[in-house]
Amino acid sequence: MNRLVVVSNRVPLPSAGQQAGGLAVALDGLMEKRGGLWFGWSGIVSPEAATEPKVESAGAVDYATIDLTPEEHTRYYNNFSNGMLWPLLHTMPEMMKFDRRDAKVYRAVNDRFAMQLATLLQPGDLIWVHDFHLIPLAAALRARGVTNPIGFFLHIPFASPDVLGAAPEVASLVRDLLAADLIGFQTDNDMGNFAAAAVSFAGATRTSPTTLMYAGRRVRLGVFPVEIEAHSFARMAAEMEQSEVCQRLKTSLLGKKLILGVDRLDPTKGLMQRLWAYRRLLEKHDDIRRNVTLLQIAATSRKEVVSYKELRDDLDHEAGGLNADLGEPDWVPLRLLSRPTVRQAVAGYMRLSRVGLVTPLRDGMNLVAKEYVAAQNPADPGVLVLSRFAGAARQLDAALLVNPHDTDAMADALDQALRMGLAERQSRWRSLWEAIEHRSPVVWGRSFVASLLRATAATARMPRQPGVPALAIDRPAAAAPVRLTREPAELTATGEKIRLN
Ligand code: ADP
Ligand code: F6P
Numbered sequence: 001m002n003r004l005v006v007v008s009n010r011v012p013l014p015s016a017g018q019q020a021g022g023l024a025v026a027l028d029g030l031m032e033k034r035g036g037l038w039f040g041w042s043g044i045v046s047p048e049a050a051t052e053p054k055v056e057s058a059g060a061v062d063y064a065t066i067d068l069t070p071e072e073h074t075r076y077y078n079n080f081s082n083g084m085l086w087p088l089l090h091t092m093p094e095m096m097k098f099d100r101r102d103a104k105v106y107r108a109v110n111d112r113f114a115m116q117l118a119t120l121l122q123p124g125d126l127i128w129v130h131d132f133h134l135i136p137l138a139a140a141l142r143a144r145g146v147t148n149p150i151g152f153f154l155h156i157p158f159a160s161p162d163v164l165g166a167a168p169e170v171a172s173l174v175r176d177l178l179a180a181d182l183i184g185f186q187t188d189n190d191m192g193n194f195a196a197a198a199v200s201f202a203g204a205t206r207t208s209p210t211t212l213m214y215a216g217r218r219v220r221l222g223v224f225p226v227e228i229e230a231h232s233f234a235r236m237a238a239e240m241e242q243s244e245v246c247q248r249l250k251t252s253l254l255g256k257k258l259i260l261g262v263d264r265l266d267p268t269k270g271l272m273q274r275l276w277a278y279r280r281l282l283e284k285h286d287d288i289r290r291n292v293t294l295l296q297i298a299a300t301s302r303k304e305v306v307s308y309k310e311l312r313d314d315l316d317h318e319a320g321g322l323n324a325d326l327g328e329p330d331w332v333p334l335r336l337l338s339r340p341t342v343r344q345a346v347a348g349y350m351r352l353s354r355v356g357l358v359t360p361l362r363d364g365m366n367l368v369a370k371e372y373v374a375a376q377n378p379a380d381p382g383v384l385v386l387s388r389f390a391g392a393a394r395q396l397d398a399a400l401l402v403n404p405h406d407t408d409a410m411a412d413a414l415d416q417a418l419r420m421g422l423a424e425r426q427s428r429w430r431s432l433w434e435a436i437e438h439r440s441p442v443v444w445g446r447s448f449v450a451s452l453l454r455a456t457a458a459t460a461r462m463p464r465q466p467g468v469p470a471l472a473i474d475r476p477a478a479a480a481p482v483r484l485t486r487e488p489a490e491l492t493a494t495g496e497k498i499r500l501n
Contacts, residue, residue: 002126005121042054049068082308090159091159111140149453155186174201178217183221183222228436237374250352264299265308270404279325281414295353296337299339366387378426
């Protein structure tokens with residue numbers, strides 16, 4: 001089996017403890033089972049850029065990480081990735097802040113990742129790059145002569161070309177991404193937007209719904225919705241229900257129904273809109289007041305980015321106002337927490353709650369929605385209220401789907417969820433469970449890797465264009481360091497021998 005080399009900005013180092021975020025949750029399970037090399041940022045900012053990655057191992061996974069300098073952390077991570085690409089790709093261009101100096105450092109960090117990763121690569125390695133921090137990485141690796149198969153997966157949405165046009169760097173980023181052999185997305189909408197951008201910004205030709213031709217090469221596209229390990233999450237939630245931490249929460253509710261929100265504190269998660277809808281619900285329904293509590297866990301995230309700081313202030317202000325206006329001496333309607341909560345406790349809280357409120361303005365997938373379904377007690381399940389703008393809504397259409405911009409509709413959905421009878425709750429839950437029960441991050445990862453192998457095998461069979469380098473795919477793994485050449489090679493992929501000239 002070829003070694004899998006995963007590359008991501010955020011690496012969940014075993015030594016660093018738990019971190020909130022969909023990427024780590026999705027990939028952790030896969031890497032644990034399959035093993036391989038995981039390369040990326042150490043999570044540490046240090047004054048000097050180290051010349052060599054730090055390496056640690058756990059089980060079958062080797063982690064190789066590099067520190068960022070303060071300037072890289074500010075310009076590559078905070079400003080360009082989170083302050084520019086994140087809002088742009090989530091179709092919130094008015095929030096995006098573009099600065100050429102940030103773009104330059106973003107590229108420089110990708111080059112440094114490529115340089116340091118190249119020294120660790122072996123023939124036969126399959127390289128799988130993740131997310132918007134590393135869009136230029138495939139091109140940077142190719143420029144260093146790396147010929148291994150490269151796949152890229154985008155965990156967040158991809159905006160339409162109309163929206164992307166607002167960003168000065170976008171054409172070159174799209175061109176760079178086309179250096180990968182396979183580009184994966186969460187939904188067919190994201191894939192369609194990327195294909196349209198590749199055609200309009202890079203001059204690629206779309207030869208089929210999942211194929212682009214660019215610079216004489218075939219680039220495959222695919223849809224790979226990220227999944228959770230539903231059965232183990234369900235077991236964890238059931239076990240946690242009786243734990244002290246969950247029983248304390250249950251006791252504190254004094255029989256009131258619990259509405260639960262669990263998110264990173266992020267402008268895309270629709271947290272303000274959620275509080276407005278909750279306020280509207282309480283204002284409209286006297287009989288619901290005093291009989292319900294909203295627990296919103298909004299773990300602090302990216303706290304050096306201005307829009308995140310502003311959101312924190314706005315949320316604190318709104319939460320204080322809501323409790324002051326609607327609370328009573330013996331009833332606090334809203335509990336807002338910003339500290340991260342351990343995953344086990346989150347699972348238990350989900351099982352205790354009557355409503356799961358997952359209402360991002362836009363989201364690539366949203367694993368919290370899937371976790372909420374998995375955590376429920378089939379005999380007495382809670383109701384998922386889900387934004388139609390989350391990727392997960394395409395699979396979880398038995399949830400109460402809402403438009404997070406429509407405060408009244410969200411308040412009505414909350415009302416409906418709180419009053420829903422057992423039979424409807426069970427029947428909706430069964431449909432939701434069926435949508436997630438047979439899937440897992442491991443199946444997701446295998447399906448991506450299989451498509452990557454197929455994509456590179458197909459590329460290898462294509463007639464060569466003059467001046468276009470051959471791809472070396474799936475050579476038998478060797479312990480010797482990689483020879484970075486573009487020479488012809490005899491290859492095996494998906495069981496067949498391919499001669500590249
Ligand atoms: P994102 O990747 O944007 O953070 P997802 O919903 O896809 O969003 O994934 C978030 C993951 O992190 C989930 O596994 C969720 O349980 C976890 N998580 C999110 N917020 C919190 C929180 N406040 N405390 C603990 N875990 C959290
Ligand atoms: O899922 C999107 C994502 O940006 C992941 O790449 C990341 O792990 C997660 O959100 C949390 O963000 P960050 O790594 O910036 O804390």
